[in-house]
Amino acid sequence: MSRTSGETEASTEPQPAPRAPAAPAAFRPTVPDAQWRDWRWHMRKRVTNAEKARQWIRLTPDEEEAIVRSAGRYRWSVTPYYASLMDPDDPLCPVRRQAVPALAELMEHSGAEVDPVGDMYYRKTNRVVHKYPDRVIMLVTEACPVYCRHCTRKFHTTDVEGTYFRENEGSSYEEDLRYIAAHPEIRDVLLTGGDPLSYRDGTLEEIVSGLRAIPSVEIIRIGSRFPVLLPQRITDELCGMLARYHPVWLNTHFNHPKEITGEAAAAVDRLLRHGIPVGNQTVLLRGVNDDVATMRTLMTGLLRIRVRPYYLYHCDNVTGVSHFMTSVEKGWEIMEGLQGHITGFAVPQYVLTTKIGKIPVARPAFHETPEGLRLRNYRGEELTVDRSVYPVREADLR
Structure with a gap:
């Protein structure tokens, strides 16, 4: 049996009715079910050039030019799964805008920085960034299944010349673990990157088990967009491994209702059945989700698949990302269109991320x-x- 890659996979796991992606175009490839279920296949077959992109979408001249001009500056890849969610004929498709290079990325914008959140200022070791008193992040990899065009760490994770690692990514974790162990005030560690789930289970377990061996570390969190970009990665084997090191939490990154598919719902269900709570951190993006109706649909859709809305981030003024920014007033408008109109715990906290931390910017009521x-x-x-x-x-x- 074979299937087009735009279809959602049937699952035996209980799940709510998904929002189905657009019907696939006739030119899209047909993929055997066994391959479509294999996350490693998707990683091997990622879209990384215009020729591969044309299997999924009809590129516009501007997209063609942006792909050529971004080469050697910003990395680009899209999983077949995420490509299947794109509208093949609409360059304004919200999924497509998040994944396909645009000429606006190459323009200069006032106030843009490569590190607006201060990762490099607060870095203590090769991987540990210690900004808040009781928690740190570990930047474990530069790799992602899809290089989101709006990434806060766009330079560090996608510029071919840029990196946030002082040493090689594959170097020993001993220095990082020693720093955390030597600071017993650190009770919460967030693994991020890049996307930590880009690693295979064995490598990821080495990191997680090393953290769990530190008595003062109470909570391990994983920041991953795999439930959105490649939900096949969320296997029973992965979830079972993580469950051995509880409490483990996972925060993901749904930005638009089109991303809430049956496969994404099944991935979330597997995490929850293994005791791993799932939260969501949406970024407010111009042309993707910057209207009240889309944001209401997204937040209520997340509750249907049992994902708790956590933050609504104002898009950072990052070099190569500024064209996605809205005004803060637009953020207030959307928040006021959520509060009172949908379930209270479906309303995220609206924040600006700065060098001095996350700043809530709700308009006083x-x-x-x-x-x-x-x-x-x-x-x-x-x-x-x-x-x-x-x-x-x-x-x-x-």
């Missing part, structure tokens, strides 16, 4: 008046609450 608190609800209705009901300060109690 109250202000102090001489009469008390002036409150505003999601409909824009206002109510003043007397100080005797809700004292504004502790001194009011005296």
Whole structure:
């Protein structure tokens, strides 16, 4: 039996009805089921040039030019699975915009930086970045299944000349583990990159087991977009291995409802059945999800597959990424279109990521008046609450 790679795979695992991707074009390849289920096959067959891209989409002249001009500057690859979600005829397809190079990446933009979040400033070892008191990130790899065009670490993970590793990526982890062990205030370690699940299970287990052997490390988190870009990677074997080192959490990165497929839902289900909670960190992206209707559909769709919305990141002003940025006002508009209109825990926290950390930027829904608190609800209705009901300060109690 064979199938086109745009079809979603049937699963015996319980899952909600997915949002199906667009029907495949006639020119798209037919792939045997056994290969389509094998994540290693997808990694080997990634789209890395215009010739391969034409098997999935009809490239525009601008896309053709961007692919040529980005060579030697920004890496590019797309898994067959993620390519199958693209609309073959619409260059404005939200999946396509996240994965196919664009000429705007090569333009200069005011205020853009290669490291706006300060990874290099807070780096303590080859891989450890220690920005917050009780937690660190470990940048374990540069590799990704798809090099997202909006990546915060675009220079470090995709510039052919650029790297955030002081030494080779494959060098020993001993220095990194020693640093974490020597700082008992570190209770939470986030594995990121690149995408940690690019490693095979054995290599990943060496890292996770090394962290779990440190008594002060309470929580291990993995930041991975594999549930979105290549859900076949989330195997029972991987989940079983991670479950041996609980508590383990996974945060992923759905940006658009088209990414919530049956295969993605099945991958999330496997993680949850092995006791691994799944959260989501969406990036607000111009032309992808910068409207209230899309964001509501995304957040409620995530709840249907039991993924908890966590952050809505304002897109960072990263070199090669600035064209995806919206205004902060647009972010406020979207947040106000979510709050009160959908389930409370479907509403993420809207943040700016800066060199001094993540900054919540929600627009206040109250202000102090001489009469008390002036409150505003999601409909824009206002109510003043007397100080005797809700004292504004502790001194009011005296």
